[in-house]
Amino acid sequence: MVAYTEYTDQELSSLLQQGDHAAFTEIYNRYWRKIFVVAHKRLGDQEEAEGIVQDLFLNLWRKRESFRLTTGFQNYFAIALKFEILDVMRKWANVSKYENELSFTYTEADESMLRSADLEELRQKIQLTISALPEKCQLVFRLKHEQGYSQKQIAEELNISEKTVEAHLAKAKKQLRGKIGGLLELILFLCF
Incomplete structure (x- = not known):
């Protein structure tokens, strides 16, 4: 029997669609650290970076049955991470704007x-x-x-x-x- 560490991304993706927990674990083990490092570097916030990693993998598991991998998990996570980081930055910008408005509201x-x-x-x-x-x-x-x-x-x-x-x-x-x-x-x- 082939170890999951030897499977390609495409093979892991197929197993993931079938609900294979071990395949999901292998995908997580291969990519979580890379995603975390990039998120932490871009945001400078460890807690936010950890949250993004959790959200990406949670969404992958939730959508596993309809998930289709076209290029590889490296590209998939790079694109997904980009959008997650943009969402966090938008949220931060809105909070900052709200705080500025709030500070001018009080007389x-x-x-x-x-x-x-x-x-x-x-x-x-x-x-x-x-x-x-x-x-x-x-x-x-x-x-x-x-x-x-x-x-x-x-x-x-x-x-x-x-x-x-x-x-x-x-x-x-x-x-x-x-x-x-x-x-x-x-x-x-x-x-x-």
């Missing part, structure tokens, strides 16, 4: 109101509002803001999709904005 009156506000009273109001949320929504919010989990970590911890995590966070923030007002992000930053 001196807002700052003086915050200085005079009793943070403990705000914390209590936030906790009451959070406690009134549905259980899963409350758990997602607490993991994000009290425990510092990323949305991806929350999704993995609770075995739900990242889109579901986003929906729970949006619902929680909507409720909090209704009770606290437009300075929610700044207040959350100060209170958590």
Whole structure:
């Protein structure tokens, strides 16, 4: 019997389409380090690079039955990695833009109101509002803001999709904005 390490990319691809776990493991072992090194070099962020590697292989496994390899896994991963890196950079650019907009949103009156506000009273109001949320929504919010989990970590911890995590966070923030007002992000930053 031929060892998986001796199979070509095309042979591994065929086995992958059949759901062969050992073929998938061989593909992972051959390429994960190369993908990680390139992602880390381009982004300068180890955690993001690890996340990209996981996402690429997870997507490959999910699409295994319809997956068709045309040239080789080296080319496939190079192209897929390029798009993943662009997505991360777009996300970073949007966050940076949002932070810049947020910094110009607050007026001196807002700052003086915050200085005079009793943070403990705000914390209590936030906790009451959070406690009134549905259980899963409350758990997602607490993991994000009290425990510092990323949305991806929350999704993995609770075995739900990242889109579901986003929906729970949006619902929680909507409720909090209704009770606290437009300075929610700044207040959350100060209170958590």
